[in-house]
Amino acid sequence: MSGTHQPPNAAIxxxxxxxxxIVESLASFIIKAQKESIDKKGRFTVALSGGxxxxxxxxxxxxxxxxxxxxxxxYADERVVPLDHPDSNHLACTxxxxxxxxxxxxxxxxxxxxxxxxxEELSDAYEKELIREFAQKDAARFPVFDLILLGMGPxxxxxxLFPGHELLxxxxxxxxxxxxxxxxxxxxxxxxxxxxxxxxxxxFVAAGKEKVEMLSQVLDNPEAGLPSSRVKPSVPxxxxxxRRRCGVGCRPLSPHSx
Ligand SMILES: O=C(O)[C@H](O)[C@@H](O)[C@H](O)[C@H](O)COP(=O)(O)O
Numbered sequence: 001m002s003g004t005h006q007p008p009n010a011a012i013x014x015x016x017x018x019x020x021x022i023v024e025s026l027a028s029f030i031i032k033a034q035k036e037s038i039d040k041k042g043r044f045t046v047a048l049s050g051g052x053x054x055x056x057x058x059x060x061x062x063x064x065x066x067x068x069x070x071x072x073x074x075y076a077d078e079r080v081v082p083l084d085h086p087d088s089n090h091l092a093c094t095x096x097x098x099x100x101x102x103x104x105x106x107x108x109x110x111x112x113x114x115x116x117x118x119x120e121e122l123s124d125a126y127e128k129e130l131i132r133e134f135a136q137k138d139a140a141r142f143p144v145f146d147l148i149l150l151g152m153g154p155x156x157x158x159x160x161l162f163p164g165h166e167l168l169x170x171x172x173x174x175x176x177x178x179x180x181x182x183x184x185x186x187x188x189x190x191x192x193x194x195x196x197x198x199x200x201x202x203x204f205v206a207a208g209k210e211k212v213e214m215l216s217q218v219l220d221n222p223e224a225g226l227p228s229s230r231v232k233p234s235v236p237x238x239x240x241x242x243r244r245r246c247g248v249g250c251r252p253l254s255p256h257s258x
């Protein structure tokens with residue numbers, strides 16, 4: 001083990017030599033979080049993103065430590081397309097993970113596809129899905145996810161929260177929609193910051209050389225207000241898993257220290 005970089009927003013940054021090392025470490029991190037959550041509450045609430053994240057979850061496949069029947073899975077953001085559309089985050093997660101593991105389909109919370117033509121109704125319905133899982137069980141103002149897994153775009157976006165977008169200022173709603181996403185497809189729903197920042201754990205998985213420059217912006221220049229810099233769950237701050245040298249002063253850390 002060599003050490004961590006503590007950037008101003010108190011994120012924990014961990015870098016790995018290659019994608020396989022991230023996959024392995026991410027799986028152990030998730031399993032540890034799962035155990036703590038099930039021991040405490042009997043369930044594990046997790047939110048997934050799209051992009052390259054689903055394929056980074058392959059370390060969970062065939063792993064007997066994963067208690068799939070205790071998982072409640074939501075999408076931190078989802079593209080407004082049918083569930084079998086190539087752009088669907090749910091389809092990517094299904095192809096790369098859920099079709100290969102024994103998770104009950106009722107435990108995966110997907111868009112109500114009968115509402116795809118009305119984004120307001122669609123995001124309201126997804127918010128109600130969260131309310132059923134959290135407000136009724138935990139009686140909290142905002143849901144407290146056990147784990148939210150995020151990606152980071154080369155422009156610093158995360159989930160479907162994009163630089164300069166009005167949704168960055170949303171303080172009330174749990175789920176919001178947009179019709180002008182700069183990353184296609186344009187219509188999406190997304191968790192808002194109140195949801196992301198109330199999570200017990202948030203992990204960014206940001207593999208790829210093209211993210212190095214943006215990563216240093218996000219970590220070392222939070223006052224610029226990039227969407228990924230605004231992810232600030234209270235304790236212990238977000239964890240960032242990145243591939244290769246991150247270029248912002250961090251050193252490789254043993255996966256076991258996660
Ligand atoms: O559905 C989406 O588009 C996302 O959830 C988005 O926020 C993604 O996580 C980032 O764009 C990173 O994507 P990559 O991992 O493919 O770079």
